[in-house]
Amino acid sequence: MRPRLVIAALGGLGLLPAIWKIALAMPAFGEPTGAYGPVVNRLGPPLRHVSNMVGAVNFDFRGLDTLGEELMLVAAVTGTVLLLRGIRGEDLSARPATAGLPVVKRAESTILVSRLLGPLVLLFGFYMAMHGMTTPGGGFQGGVALASGLLLLYVGDGYRAWRTLMRSPLLAAVEGGGALLFALAGFLPMVDGKAYMENVLPLGNIRDVFSGGLMLVENGGVALAVAGGFAMLFLEFLEETRAIDGEDRG
Amino acid sequence: MSVLPWLVAAWLFAIGVYGIVTSRNFIHLIGCLSVCQSSTYVLLLSIGYRWGGVVPVFYDQPVGTPAVDPVVQALVLTDIVVGATIAALLLAMVIQVGRKDDTLDPQRLRPLVREGRR
Numbered sequence: 119m120r121p122r123l124v125i126a127a128l129g130g131l132g133l134l135p136a137i138w139k140i141a142l143a144m145p146a147f148g149e150p151t152g153a154y155g156p157v158v159n160r161l162g163p164p165l166r167h168v169s170n171m172v173g174a175v176n177f178d179f180r181g182l183d184t185l186g187e188e189l190m191l192v193a194a195v196t197g198t199v200l201l202l203r204g205i206r207g208e209d210l211s212a213r214p215a216t217a218g219l220p221v222v223k224r225a226e227s228t229i230l231v232s233r234l235l236g237p238l239v240l241l242f243g244f245y246m247a248m249h250g251m252t253t254p255g256g257g258f259q260g261g262v263a264l265a266s267g268l269l270l271l272y273v274g275d276g277y278r279a280w281r282t283l284m285r286s287p288l289l290a291a292v293e294g295g296g297a298l299l300f301a302l303a304g305f306l307p308m309v310d311g312k313a314y315m316e317n318v319l320p321l322g323n324i325r326d327v328f329s330g331g332l333m334l335v336e337n338g339g340v341a342l343a344v345a346g347g348f349a350m351l352f353l354e355f356l357e358e359t360r361a362i363d364g365e366d367r368g
Numbered sequence: 369m370s371v372l373p374w375l376v377a378a379w380l381f382a383i384g385v386y387g388i389v390t391s392r393n394f395i396h397l398i399g400c401l402s403v404c405q406s407s408t409y410v411l412l413l414s415i416g417y418r419w420g421g422v423v424p425v426f427y428d429q430p431v432g433t434p435a436v437d438p439v440v441q442a443l444v445l446t447d448i449v450v451g452a453t454i455a456a457l458l459l460a461m462v463i464q465v466g467r468k469d470d471t472l473d474p475q476r477l478r479p480l481v482r483e484g485r486r
Contacts, residue, residue, distance in 0.1 A: 126389040130382060141374035148419035155416060155437030159424055162438075163431045171424035171438035172445065180442065187446040194453035201460040205467065253427055258449045325427055344449060351456045358463065 167321040168251040168330040177333040181315045185300060188343060192297045195347040202354040232274025239267035247341035251330040257337040261344025268349050277356060289350045296342025303335040373414035380407035394462040394472045398455055405451050409444050416440035
Protein backbone atom coordinates (compact mmCIF):
# COMPACT_ATOMS: atom_id res chain seq x y z
CA MET A 119 0.00 0.00 0.00
CA ARG A 120 2.87 2.41 0.78
CA PRO A 121 4.52 2.60 -2.68
CA ARG A 122 1.11 2.95 -4.26
CA LEU A 123 0.35 5.95 -2.07
CA VAL A 124 3.75 7.53 -2.84
CA ILE A 125 3.17 7.19 -6.60
CA ALA A 126 -0.32 8.67 -6.26
CA ALA A 127 1.00 11.56 -4.17
CA LEU A 128 3.74 12.30 -6.71
CA GLY A 129 1.21 12.21 -9.54
CA GLY A 130 -1.12 14.50 -7.61
CA LEU A 131 1.68 16.98 -6.90
CA GLY A 132 2.61 16.97 -10.58
CA LEU A 133 -0.98 17.68 -11.59
CA LEU A 134 -1.52 20.42 -9.00
CA PRO A 135 -0.11 23.35 -11.05
CA ALA A 136 -2.13 22.23 -14.08
CA ILE A 137 -5.35 22.05 -12.03
CA TRP A 138 -4.69 25.50 -10.59
CA LYS A 139 -4.00 26.95 -14.03
CA ILE A 140 -7.15 25.40 -15.50
CA ALA A 141 -9.26 26.57 -12.54
CA LEU A 142 -8.06 30.14 -13.13
CA ALA A 143 -8.68 29.90 -16.86
CA MET A 144 -12.28 28.69 -16.49
CA PRO A 145 -15.07 31.16 -17.26
CA ALA A 146 -16.24 33.19 -14.26
CA PHE A 147 -18.70 31.29 -12.08
CA GLY A 148 -22.29 32.39 -12.62
CA GLU A 149 -21.64 33.95 -16.00
CA PRO A 150 -21.67 31.08 -18.50
CA THR A 151 -20.14 31.88 -21.86
CA GLY A 152 -21.62 29.00 -23.84
CA ALA A 153 -24.21 30.06 -26.41
CA TYR A 154 -25.98 26.72 -26.74
CA GLY A 155 -27.91 26.77 -23.45
CA PRO A 156 -29.34 30.29 -23.81
CA VAL A 157 -30.34 29.55 -27.42
CA VAL A 158 -32.19 26.41 -26.31
CA ASN A 159 -33.88 28.37 -23.50
CA ARG A 160 -35.06 31.08 -25.88
CA LEU A 161 -36.05 29.02 -28.92
CA GLY A 162 -37.08 25.74 -27.27
CA PRO A 163 -40.55 26.70 -26.03
CA PRO A 164 -41.77 28.37 -29.25
CA LEU A 165 -40.22 25.73 -31.52
CA ARG A 166 -41.18 22.55 -29.64
CA HIS A 167 -44.16 23.68 -27.52
CA VAL A 168 -42.70 22.20 -24.33
CA SER A 169 -41.78 24.06 -21.16
CA ASN A 170 -39.14 21.75 -19.66
CA MET A 171 -35.95 22.57 -21.53
CA VAL A 172 -33.96 19.78 -19.86
CA GLY A 173 -36.46 17.31 -21.28
CA ALA A 174 -36.34 19.04 -24.66
CA VAL A 175 -32.54 18.74 -24.75
CA ASN A 176 -32.70 15.11 -23.73
CA PHE A 177 -35.36 13.96 -26.12
CA ASP A 178 -35.25 16.39 -29.01
CA PHE A 179 -32.26 18.67 -29.49
CA ARG A 180 -29.74 16.05 -28.33
CA GLY A 181 -32.01 13.02 -28.69
CA LEU A 182 -29.38 10.97 -30.46
CA ASP A 183 -26.99 11.36 -27.50
CA THR A 184 -29.72 10.20 -25.15
CA LEU A 185 -30.20 7.15 -27.33
CA GLY A 186 -26.51 6.41 -26.78
CA GLU A 187 -26.91 6.81 -23.01
CA GLU A 188 -29.96 4.60 -23.12
CA LEU A 189 -28.00 1.86 -24.86
CA MET A 190 -25.21 2.22 -22.29
CA LEU A 191 -27.79 1.68 -19.58
CA VAL A 192 -29.16 -1.39 -21.33
CA ALA A 193 -25.65 -2.74 -21.86
CA ALA A 194 -24.72 -2.23 -18.19
CA VAL A 195 -27.91 -3.94 -16.98
CA THR A 196 -27.39 -6.79 -19.45
CA GLY A 197 -23.82 -7.25 -18.25
CA THR A 198 -24.89 -7.32 -14.62
CA VAL A 199 -27.63 -9.83 -15.31
CA LEU A 200 -25.25 -12.02 -17.32
CA LEU A 201 -22.60 -11.99 -14.60
CA LEU A 202 -24.99 -12.75 -11.76
CA ARG A 203 -27.21 -15.19 -13.59
CA GLY A 204 -24.28 -16.93 -15.22
CA ILE A 205 -23.25 -18.48 -11.91
CA ARG A 206 -26.71 -19.51 -10.84
CA GLY A 207 -27.91 -20.84 -14.16
CA GLU A 208 -30.74 -19.60 -16.31
CA ASP A 209 -33.39 -22.08 -15.16
CA LEU A 210 -32.85 -21.18 -11.52
CA SER A 211 -33.47 -17.49 -12.14
CA ALA A 212 -36.67 -17.95 -14.05
CA ARG A 213 -38.78 -19.03 -11.11
CA PRO A 214 -39.05 -17.94 -7.48
CA ALA A 215 -36.93 -19.85 -5.01
CA THR A 216 -38.50 -22.20 -2.50
CA ALA A 217 -35.77 -21.57 0.02
CA GLY A 218 -33.54 -18.65 0.72
CA LEU A 219 -31.35 -17.24 3.39
CA PRO A 220 -33.17 -16.87 6.71
CA VAL A 221 -35.27 -13.73 6.51
CA VAL A 222 -35.26 -11.25 9.33
CA LYS A 223 -38.78 -10.91 10.67
CA ARG A 224 -40.13 -7.54 9.71
CA ALA A 225 -41.69 -5.22 12.25
CA GLU A 226 -45.37 -4.58 11.66
CA SER A 227 -44.69 -0.87 11.38
CA THR A 228 -42.21 -1.55 8.54
CA ILE A 229 -44.81 -3.57 6.67
CA LEU A 230 -47.45 -0.89 7.20
CA VAL A 231 -45.24 1.99 6.09
CA SER A 232 -44.02 0.08 3.03
CA ARG A 233 -47.53 -0.86 1.98
CA LEU A 234 -48.72 2.71 2.41
CA LEU A 235 -45.73 4.29 0.68
CA GLY A 236 -45.32 1.75 -2.13
CA PRO A 237 -48.39 2.76 -4.15
CA LEU A 238 -47.71 6.44 -3.45
CA VAL A 239 -44.15 6.17 -4.75
CA LEU A 240 -45.40 4.29 -7.83
CA LEU A 241 -48.02 6.98 -8.43
CA PHE A 242 -45.39 9.68 -8.03
CA GLY A 243 -43.15 7.82 -10.48
CA PHE A 244 -45.93 7.74 -13.08
CA TYR A 245 -46.62 11.40 -12.45
CA MET A 246 -43.00 12.35 -12.85
CA ALA A 247 -42.54 10.27 -16.00
CA MET A 248 -45.70 11.66 -17.61
CA HIS A 249 -44.97 15.32 -16.87
CA GLY A 250 -41.44 15.20 -18.25
CA MET A 251 -42.20 17.73 -20.96
CA THR A 252 -43.90 20.32 -18.77
CA THR A 253 -42.39 20.32 -15.27
CA PRO A 254 -39.10 18.98 -13.86
CA GLY A 255 -39.05 15.21 -14.27
CA GLY A 256 -39.14 12.81 -17.16
CA GLY A 257 -38.52 9.24 -18.08
CA PHE A 258 -35.17 8.85 -16.30
CA GLN A 259 -36.32 10.19 -12.94
CA GLY A 260 -39.80 8.69 -13.17
CA GLY A 261 -38.37 5.30 -14.12
CA VAL A 262 -36.08 5.22 -11.10
CA ALA A 263 -38.97 6.26 -8.82
CA LEU A 264 -41.13 3.48 -10.29
CA ALA A 265 -38.42 0.90 -9.63
CA SER A 266 -38.00 2.17 -6.05
CA GLY A 267 -41.74 1.80 -5.53
CA LEU A 268 -41.46 -1.82 -6.66
CA LEU A 269 -38.56 -2.36 -4.27
CA LEU A 270 -40.74 -1.16 -1.37
CA LEU A 271 -42.80 -4.28 -2.00
CA TYR A 272 -39.75 -6.33 -1.10
CA VAL A 273 -39.11 -4.24 2.01
CA GLY A 274 -42.68 -4.67 3.16
CA ASP A 275 -43.70 -8.13 2.04
CA GLY A 276 -40.45 -9.97 1.59
CA TYR A 277 -38.77 -12.01 -1.09
CA ARG A 278 -41.59 -14.41 -1.92
CA ALA A 279 -44.20 -11.74 -2.56
CA TRP A 280 -41.69 -9.73 -4.58
CA ARG A 281 -40.74 -12.72 -6.69
CA THR A 282 -44.30 -13.80 -7.42
CA LEU A 283 -44.89 -10.35 -8.90
CA MET A 284 -41.54 -9.72 -10.56
CA ARG A 285 -40.88 -12.16 -13.39
CA SER A 286 -37.57 -11.69 -15.11
CA PRO A 287 -38.96 -12.28 -18.65
CA LEU A 288 -41.51 -9.53 -18.01
CA LEU A 289 -38.86 -7.13 -16.71
CA ALA A 290 -36.59 -7.98 -19.63
CA ALA A 291 -39.43 -7.24 -22.03
CA VAL A 292 -40.19 -3.92 -20.33
CA GLU A 293 -36.55 -2.90 -20.33
CA GLY A 294 -35.69 -3.99 -23.86
CA GLY A 295 -39.07 -2.90 -25.18
CA GLY A 296 -38.58 0.58 -23.79
CA ALA A 297 -35.16 0.94 -25.39
CA LEU A 298 -36.52 -0.47 -28.65
CA LEU A 299 -39.43 1.97 -28.55
CA PHE A 300 -36.97 4.84 -28.18
CA ALA A 301 -34.81 3.64 -31.07
CA LEU A 302 -37.77 2.84 -33.34
CA ALA A 303 -39.49 6.17 -32.59
CA GLY A 304 -36.49 7.77 -34.27
CA PHE A 305 -37.21 5.87 -37.48
CA LEU A 306 -40.80 7.12 -37.70
CA PRO A 307 -39.88 10.42 -39.41
CA MET A 308 -37.71 8.55 -41.93
CA VAL A 309 -40.84 6.91 -43.38
CA ASP A 310 -41.78 10.38 -44.52
CA GLY A 311 -38.32 11.15 -45.85
CA LYS A 312 -37.35 13.29 -42.86
CA ALA A 313 -34.20 13.01 -40.76
CA TYR A 314 -33.82 10.48 -37.94
CA MET A 315 -35.65 11.67 -34.80
CA GLU A 316 -37.07 14.74 -36.48
CA ASN A 317 -40.14 15.75 -34.51
CA VAL A 318 -42.97 15.05 -36.94
CA LEU A 319 -45.86 14.27 -34.57
CA PRO A 320 -48.30 17.06 -33.66
CA LEU A 321 -46.59 19.15 -31.00
CA GLY A 322 -49.67 20.08 -28.98
CA ASN A 323 -49.94 23.13 -26.76
CA ILE A 324 -47.26 24.35 -24.41
CA ARG A 325 -47.93 23.50 -20.73
CA ASP A 326 -50.19 20.65 -21.80
CA VAL A 327 -49.23 17.20 -20.43
CA PHE A 328 -49.40 15.77 -23.95
CA SER A 329 -47.16 18.28 -25.65
CA GLY A 330 -43.90 17.63 -27.44
CA GLY A 331 -44.93 15.15 -30.15
CA LEU A 332 -42.29 12.51 -30.70
CA MET A 333 -40.61 13.48 -27.40
CA LEU A 334 -43.51 11.92 -25.52
CA VAL A 335 -42.93 8.55 -27.18
CA GLU A 336 -39.20 8.67 -26.48
CA ASN A 337 -39.84 9.78 -22.90
CA GLY A 338 -42.19 6.84 -22.40
CA GLY A 339 -39.61 4.48 -23.86
CA VAL A 340 -36.95 5.76 -21.46
CA ALA A 341 -39.33 5.47 -18.48
CA LEU A 342 -40.03 1.82 -19.36
CA ALA A 343 -36.38 0.99 -19.98
CA VAL A 344 -35.15 2.62 -16.77
CA ALA A 345 -37.90 1.17 -14.57
CA GLY A 346 -37.47 -2.30 -16.10
CA GLY A 347 -33.69 -2.10 -15.96
CA PHE A 348 -33.50 -1.06 -12.31
CA ALA A 349 -36.15 -3.57 -11.26
CA MET A 350 -34.11 -6.21 -13.10
CA LEU A 351 -30.99 -5.17 -11.18
CA PHE A 352 -32.86 -5.38 -7.85
CA LEU A 353 -34.17 -8.81 -8.79
CA GLU A 354 -30.78 -10.20 -9.75
CA PHE A 355 -29.11 -8.87 -6.61
CA LEU A 356 -31.93 -10.18 -4.42
CA GLU A 357 -31.49 -13.56 -6.08
CA GLU A 358 -28.05 -13.56 -4.49
CA THR A 359 -29.73 -13.90 -1.09
CA ARG A 360 -31.42 -17.18 -1.99
CA ALA A 361 -29.88 -20.54 -1.17
CA ILE A 362 -27.05 -20.97 -3.62
CA ASP A 363 -26.39 -24.63 -4.14
CA GLY A 364 -28.63 -27.59 -4.52
CA GLU A 365 -31.23 -27.33 -1.80
CA ASP A 366 -33.87 -25.52 -3.78
CA ARG A 367 -33.40 -27.15 -7.14
CA GLY A 368 -36.14 -29.69 -6.62
CA MET B 369 -14.40 33.18 -5.21
CA SER B 370 -14.75 32.42 -8.87
CA VAL B 371 -12.22 29.56 -8.64
CA LEU B 372 -13.99 27.86 -5.74
CA PRO B 373 -16.44 25.62 -7.74
CA TRP B 374 -13.65 24.28 -9.94
CA LEU B 375 -11.45 23.59 -6.94
CA VAL B 376 -14.34 21.81 -5.19
CA ALA B 377 -14.72 19.57 -8.25
CA ALA B 378 -10.97 18.88 -8.32
CA TRP B 379 -10.98 18.18 -4.54
CA LEU B 380 -13.89 15.75 -4.83
CA PHE B 381 -12.12 13.93 -7.64
CA ALA B 382 -8.88 13.88 -5.65
CA ILE B 383 -10.38 12.40 -2.47
CA GLY B 384 -12.12 9.81 -4.65
CA VAL B 385 -8.79 8.86 -6.21
CA TYR B 386 -7.16 8.78 -2.76
CA GLY B 387 -9.85 6.38 -1.62
CA ILE B 388 -9.31 4.16 -4.66
CA VAL B 389 -5.55 4.12 -4.16
CA THR B 390 -5.72 3.20 -0.47
CA SER B 391 -8.75 0.92 -0.77
CA ARG B 392 -8.60 -2.51 0.87
CA ASN B 393 -12.09 -3.54 -0.16
CA PHE B 394 -13.73 -3.58 -3.59
CA ILE B 395 -17.09 -2.36 -2.31
CA HIS B 396 -15.37 0.61 -0.68
CA LEU B 397 -13.52 1.15 -3.95
CA ILE B 398 -16.77 1.38 -5.91
CA GLY B 399 -18.03 3.93 -3.40
CA CYS B 400 -14.87 5.97 -4.00
CA LEU B 401 -15.43 5.73 -7.75
CA SER B 402 -18.90 7.23 -7.20
CA VAL B 403 -17.26 10.12 -5.32
CA CYS B 404 -14.99 10.70 -8.33
CA GLN B 405 -18.05 10.68 -10.54
CA SER B 406 -19.80 13.21 -8.30
CA SER B 407 -17.03 15.68 -9.11
CA THR B 408 -18.27 15.71 -12.71
CA TYR B 409 -21.73 16.75 -11.48
CA VAL B 410 -20.24 19.69 -9.56
CA LEU B 411 -18.13 20.67 -12.56
CA LEU B 412 -20.95 20.45 -15.11
CA LEU B 413 -23.56 22.23 -12.97
CA SER B 414 -21.07 24.98 -12.09
CA ILE B 415 -20.31 25.55 -15.77
CA GLY B 416 -24.00 26.08 -16.51
CA TYR B 417 -24.90 28.17 -13.46
CA ARG B 418 -26.01 31.76 -13.98
CA TRP B 419 -26.31 34.32 -11.20
CA GLY B 420 -30.01 35.01 -10.62
CA GLY B 421 -30.97 32.48 -13.27
CA VAL B 422 -34.17 30.46 -12.87
CA VAL B 423 -34.65 26.75 -13.58
CA PRO B 424 -34.84 26.08 -17.33
CA VAL B 425 -38.51 25.15 -17.06
CA PHE B 426 -40.79 27.78 -18.55
CA TYR B 427 -44.06 26.62 -17.07
CA ASP B 428 -44.95 29.62 -14.95
CA GLN B 429 -42.29 32.07 -16.04
CA PRO B 430 -42.12 33.79 -19.43
CA VAL B 431 -39.72 32.61 -22.11
CA GLY B 432 -36.68 34.86 -22.10
CA THR B 433 -36.22 34.95 -18.32
CA PRO B 434 -32.50 34.40 -17.68
CA ALA B 435 -32.20 30.72 -16.82
CA VAL B 436 -29.37 28.31 -16.07
CA ASP B 437 -27.97 26.14 -18.88
CA PRO B 438 -30.30 23.18 -19.60
CA VAL B 439 -27.71 21.26 -21.63
CA VAL B 440 -25.39 20.50 -18.70
CA GLN B 441 -28.39 19.60 -16.55
CA ALA B 442 -29.47 17.05 -19.14
CA LEU B 443 -25.92 15.69 -19.16
CA VAL B 444 -25.85 15.32 -15.36
CA LEU B 445 -29.26 13.68 -15.39
CA THR B 446 -28.26 10.89 -17.75
CA ASP B 447 -24.85 10.68 -16.04
CA ILE B 448 -26.48 9.85 -12.70
CA VAL B 449 -28.72 7.12 -14.12
CA VAL B 450 -25.98 5.49 -16.15
CA GLY B 451 -23.59 5.83 -13.19
CA ALA B 452 -25.99 3.91 -10.97
CA THR B 453 -26.22 1.01 -13.44
CA ILE B 454 -22.44 0.98 -13.89
CA ALA B 455 -22.06 0.74 -10.11
CA ALA B 456 -24.42 -2.26 -10.22
CA LEU B 457 -22.31 -3.84 -12.96
CA LEU B 458 -19.14 -3.36 -10.90
CA LEU B 459 -20.80 -4.79 -7.80
CA ALA B 460 -21.79 -7.86 -9.82
CA MET B 461 -18.14 -8.24 -10.80
CA VAL B 462 -17.18 -7.93 -7.13
CA ILE B 463 -19.53 -10.79 -6.28
CA GLN B 464 -17.75 -12.86 -8.93
CA VAL B 465 -14.32 -11.96 -7.55
CA GLY B 466 -15.46 -12.74 -4.00
CA ARG B 467 -16.67 -16.17 -5.12
CA LYS B 468 -13.50 -16.91 -7.06
CA ASP B 469 -10.81 -15.67 -4.70
CA ASP B 470 -12.65 -15.53 -1.39
CA THR B 471 -11.36 -12.01 -0.80
CA LEU B 472 -12.47 -8.48 -1.57
CA ASP B 473 -9.03 -6.96 -1.12
CA PRO B 474 -7.65 -5.53 -4.40
CA GLN B 475 -4.14 -6.28 -3.10
CA ARG B 476 -4.81 -9.99 -2.87
CA LEU B 477 -6.46 -10.30 -6.26
CA ARG B 478 -4.96 -13.18 -8.22
CA PRO B 479 -4.77 -13.37 -12.00
CA LEU B 480 -7.41 -15.37 -13.79
CA VAL B 481 -6.37 -18.95 -14.46
CA ARG B 482 -8.02 -21.19 -16.97
CA GLU B 483 -8.48 -24.28 -14.86
CA GLY B 484 -9.76 -22.27 -11.93
CA ARG B 485 -13.38 -22.45 -13.10
CA ARG B 486 -15.99 -23.43 -10.62
